[in-house]
Amino acid sequence: MATVAAPGTQAYARPALLDWLTTVDHKKLGILYLYFTMFFFAVGGILALLVRTQLAVADSSFVSNNAYNQIFTMHASAMLFLFIIPVWAGFGNYLVPLQIGAADMAFPRINALSFWLLPPAGILMFAGFLVEGGSANAGWTAYSPLAQQSGSGMDLWIISVIILGVSSTIGAANFMVTMFRMRAPGMTMFRMPIFCWTMLVTAVLQLLATPVLAAALTMLFIDRNFGGAFFDPNTGGNAILWQNIFWFYSHPAVYIMILPGMGIISEIIPVFSRKPLFGYKAFVFATMAIGGLGFSVWAHHMFTTGAVLLPFFSFMTFLIGVPTGVKIFNWLGTMWRGSITFTTPMLFGIGFVSMFLIGGINGMFSAVVPIDFAIHDTYFVVAHIHYVLFGGSVMAVFGGFYYWFPKIWGRKLNETLGKWHFGLMLIGFNLAFFPMHLLGLDGMPRRIATYSESGWEALNFASTVGSFLIGVSMIPFLIAVVAAFMRPKDQPDDPWEANTLEWGTTSPPPVYNFDELPEVRSERPLFDRRHPDLAGGGH
Amino acid sequence: MRRYGIRKTIRSVATIGIAGAASLFAYSSAFAAFGQPGGVTDEARDMHNLYLVTLAIAAVVFLAVQGALIYIIIRYRRGKREDMPAQIHGSNIVEFIWVGIPVAIVLALFTYTVIVLNTVERGADEDDxxxxxxxxxxxxxxxxxxxxxxxxxxxxxxxxxxxxxxxxxxxxxxxxxxxxxxxxxxxxxxxxxxxxxxxxxxxxxxxxxxxxxxxxxxxxxxxxxxxxxxxxxxxxxxxxxxxxxxxxxxxxxxxxxxxxxxxxxxxxxxxxxxxxxxx
Missing domain, CATH: 2.60.40.420 (Cupredoxins -  blue copper proteins)
Known part of the structure; x- marks a missing residue:
């Protein structure tokens, strides 16, 4: 329907490289975000394989203890700070303006700044491997006073994370203004696509929480370099203070890492079930509740410090399980009595629901404080976080890739390869992480460079095999991407019969996004246009 | 036709169930250590009982929800028919029920948690x-x-x-x-x-x-x-x-x-x- 060749675009033609380096187009920036984050997903993944290789057998000496501490610290830092948090900014950048029918983000130049802060931050963090003492090695949690002892790689890590925090914070403000001010005519807040809602709540969390992290990191930097006395008891500081401030950011950050993923599969599941999201408003309120309650549960990471009002944080942690559970029912309700097709994006969506369910249930064990006394800082917790962030977030990332690939690049990823990717990843993932529950219950502490217990060997070996299977599952994905790029852009506006506005323009969209906007009378404007007889009944 | 559909559904569910059970069985030697050790102190035994109750609840929730998911994706997969399903946007009653069930579960678990917590954390006497x-x-x-x-x-x-x-x-x-x-x-x-x-x-x-x-x-x-x-x-x-x-x-x-x-x-x-x- 739309024509790509707009008058005037030729006037601004620039060399491609210069164009990518100076662009303020939200779509190009979104693509840059996606390339950047997928690169660090690969880096973090390789580090994970090093970790698993070391732990495959007892008393292993594949890497030294010191190297191991650097490797797992950088694995987590890359995956959390350089992959999962910015990958949502990538999807958000590309999709939020399109989904609300806007021409761009509210502040395009600030948007470019948000992205261009990332590469120097990534370089700084990994430059730690080049300095004396190596990279940061105190875990991504950088607990003090341990973090006071690390070499200058820790300072690079601190500066890097502060820069990433600035990127997140200004990006958050940009998303909020965009969604509050630039929605298409007819698009009330309660007609916004669910992905936008989850990006909005994520942005609020980032705006409120990330500056707290920046403050904590600045204090840690002062402690390390200028004789501050914030967190080191030997100089009059308080070690628990670091944990309180750090987790005041980092627990909401867990929701920053998962909410947009929930948004993505809430776009995918209705499309491939041919039904609206069951309980749209309940889903929005549940998202807000998770965001709000997310600020009141931070100390559940600190149950074994002896410095926490245990019943309060236990209760709040239980409470946050309720809106999370409600979402699972929303997705089941959507598929119930639907007409389900098992496209690759849908498989990842179903995989998300199935695996995130486990990540929710095993999380409840930690809310039961006396159980947490046993499983805290063991592999049980490692299993939990990976069921949430891999079984949840990473599933959603790939679901989103397969789903929006035709829109972003105008080509479709091969379905057969996609199904191989999904199947291998699902099996590898469960083989890698399910045994960790058992290892944790049996007492294996996390973050140990080696172990001597022969009883742990079989499970650890299974886990290592699983992790390499995850690595193998990336092969069909990469082949599918390369194959897609070797084909012409042949995708129609709306290859999936989808619901939201981004499918109402060409694939890929023109620079200015829309030639004409479909009418918005519900949260599914494109569905309404396809099925005028069934329109209405929404919000 | 309809009976055939149901039978096919049952067969699919059974196939998946058998495959799942078989893979669990294949695993069983590695999984022999499943679960928490029983604990060797008074406090640990209390905590282990709490763990067993939590595990039981977790198992029920897991089987119910995962089972519902598997049932739904098999039962409501799109066949050759191209008809549009009924556009159900939600149901207040259903939504109230499924908020109520998790609330009831967490309140019960929280109460038990506090009871065990008070025993475990009661500390020592002066002359211990x-x-x-x-x-x-x-x-x-x-x-x-x-x-x-x-x-x-x-x-x-x-x-x-x-x-x-x-x-x-x-x-x-x-x-x-x-x-x-x-x-x-x-x-x-x-x-x-x-x-x-x-x-x-x-x-x-x-x-x-x-x-x-x-x-x-x-x-x-x-x-x-x-x-x-x-x-x-x-x-x-x-x-x-x-x-x-x-x-x-x-x-x-x-x-x-x-x-x-x-x-x-x-x-x-x-x-x-x-x-x-x-x-």
């Missing part, structure tokens, strides 16, 4: 035996004071002490009597460590600048593995120890033996140790 646990990079020092070995054994006013020190692969052993309440007083002067005895189902951090303590009543003799559970630096993985729970007579003998060690024991070079704490 206590052991001072000092964590350091990368080992442990367990110190016993003669005026603090429980009502039967203590020598009031005595300032005699003996310690067991171990670091790295030469891990120290902490010895306590069975059926007696013992308090552990945890201290660290360098970084945060965590005192974790697997069969106590319990760990508590050693936080520089904090006086953390907890008490247990061991009920089974034996040797139990302990670890540092908080990342504390390069040799964190090697910061292991054992706890030996012995009969009370045996403990008395052990105390006398350790006291006999005299200066050596005080300085930390008992027969169970060789590594000396770094300055």
């Amino acid at each position: 035996m206590s052991v001072h646990v000092q964590g350091f990079q990368f080992g442990w020092e367990f110190t016993y004071s003669m005026d603090n070995l429980g009502p039967e054994r203590s020598e009031a006013g005595s300032d005699e002490e003996f310690s067991i020190v171990g670091a790295g692969l030469d891990s120290p052993e902490l010895v306590i009597p069975v059926d007696e309440r013992v308090e552990f007083q945890l201290q660290s002067d360098d970084v945060i460590h965590s005192f974790y005895v697997v069969d106590f189902l319990y760990k508590l951090d050693l936080v520089p600048g904090r006086d953390n303590r907890f008490a247990v009543t061991p009920r089974e003799t034996g040797v139990y593995q302990g670890y540092c559970a908080e990342l504390c630096g390069v040799d964190h993985a090697l910061m292991r120890f054992t706890v030996r729970v012995v009969e009370q007579d045996e403990f008395d003998d052990w105390v006398e033996e350790m006291r006999g060690g005299g200066e050596e024991a005080v300085s930390g070079a008992s027969d169970t140790t060789s590594a000396v704490r770094e300055p």
Whole structure:
């Protein structure tokens, strides 16, 4: 329907490289975000394989203890700070303006700044491997006073994370203004696509929480370099203070890492079930509740410090399980009595629901404080976080890739390869992480460079095999991407019969996004246009 | 036609169920250790019961929801028909019910949690035996004071002490009597460590600048593995120890033996140790 060749675009033609380096187009920036984050997903993944290789057998000496501490610290830092948090900014950048029918983000130049802060931050963090003492090695949690002892790689890590925090914070403000001010005519807040809602709540969390992290990191930097006395008891500081401030950011950050993923599969599941999201408003309120309650549960990471009002944080942690559970029912309700097709994006969506369910249930064990006394800082917790962030977030990332690939690049990823990717990843993932529950219950502490217990060997070996299977599952994905790029852009506006506005323009969209906007009378404007007889009944 | 559809559904569900059960069975040797150890203290047994209840609830929730998911994706997959399903946007009643069920579950679990928490965290009495646990990079020092070995054994006013020190692969052993309440007083002067005895189902951090303590009543003799559970630096993985729970007579003998060690024991070079704490 739309024509790509707009008058005037030729006037601004620039060399491609210069164009990518100076662009303020939200779509190009979104693509840059996606390339950047997928690169660090690969880096973090390789580090994970090093970790698993070391732990495959007892008393292993594949890497030294010191190297191991650097490797797992950088694995987590890359995956959390350089992959999962910015990958949502990538999807958000590309999709939020399109989904609300806007021409761009509210502040395009600030948007470019948000992205261009990332590469120097990534370089700084990994430059730690080049300095004396190596990279940061105190875990991504950088607990003090341990973090006071690390070499200058820790300072690079601190500066890097502060820069990433600035990127997140200004990006958050940009998303909020965009969604509050630039929605298409007819698009009330309660007609916004669910992905936008989850990006909005994520942005609020980032705006409120990330500056707290920046403050904590600045204090840690002062402690390390200028004789501050914030967190080191030997100089009059308080070690628990670091944990309180750090987790005041980092627990909401867990929701920053998962909410947009929930948004993505809430776009995918209705499309491939041919039904609206069951309980749209309940889903929005549940998202807000998770965001709000997310600020009141931070100390559940600190149950074994002896410095926490245990019943309060236990209760709040239980409470946050309720809106999370409600979402699972929303997705089941959507598929119930639907007409389900098992496209690759849908498989990842179903995989998300199935695996995130486990990540929710095993999380409840930690809310039961006396159980947490046993499983805290063991592999049980490692299993939990990976069921949430891999079984949840990473599933959603790939679901989103397969789903929006035709829109972003105008080509479709091969379905057969996609199904191989999904199947291998699902099996590898469960083989890698399910045994960790058992290892944790049996007492294996996390973050140990080696172990001597022969009883742990079989499970650890299974886990290592699983992790390499995850690595193998990336092969069909990469082949599918390369194959897609070797084909012409042949995708129609709306290859999936989808619901939201981004499918109402060409694939890929023109620079200015829309030639004409479909009418918005519900949260599914494109569905309404396809099925005028069934329109209405929404919000 | 309709009957055929249902039968096909049942067959698909059965196939998946059998495949799942078969893969679990294939796994079973590796999964033999499934679940938490039973625990060897009064507190651990309470906590283990709480774990079993939580596990049961978790299993029911998992099977119900995962089962519903599998049923739904099989039952409502798109066949050859191209008809549009009814556009159901939600249902207040259904939504109230499924908010209510998790609320009920978490309220029940929370109540049980608080009950067990109060038992586990009730601490020690004035005259209960206590052991001072000092964590350091990368080992442990367990110190016993003669005026603090429980009502039967203590020598009031005595300032005699003996310690067991171990670091790295030469891990120290902490010895306590069975059926007696013992308090552990945890201290660290360098970084945060965590005192974790697997069969106590319990760990508590050693936080520089904090006086953390907890008490247990061991009920089974034996040797139990302990670890540092908080990342504390390069040799964190090697910061292991054992706890030996012995009969009370045996403990008395052990105390006398350790006291006999005299200066050596005080300085930390008992027969169970060789590594000396770094300055």
